[in-house]
Amino acid sequence: MTHQNCQQCGKCCEKWGWEQKGVIEDIIPWITQGRRDILQHVGIRFSDGTKKNGRELSLEDLPHIAGIDYWVSIQGRKIRHCPFFLRAEDGKVWCRIHGAKPEVCIRFTPWNESIRDYALSCPACKDTVP
């Protein structure tokens, strides 16, 4: 595995910070810590085919979850951007849930992926692109 330093340019969040899948381990702390600000943007699908917005979720629901979708609007519709991505006026990029972001974001290391169009625009990937 290659080790690179993410330069926090935010291109990956802007381009791919949506239509990602979550894991149960993401949502347990959001429930126990009352992070409705995050949960309200999570789509939950159950094994019986029903759906719920994450803010209505309780720990008792967890064994029945079949899918976790990032991200949805407060009304429950899929959205094509991450609601926690913020590009400030000075151009700097911030994750508004940095200390609580999901595994898919924490573990994303594009220099270990074979996604060439992405790698070409990731400044931290440049060294690995021929």
Ligand code: SF4
């Ligand atoms: S595009 Fe690359 S350098 Fe920019 S935030 Fe994503 S991983 Fe980091």
Ligand code: SF4
């Ligand atoms: S939650 Fe944070 S790290 Fe994940 S896509 Fe959104 S802005 Fe990026």
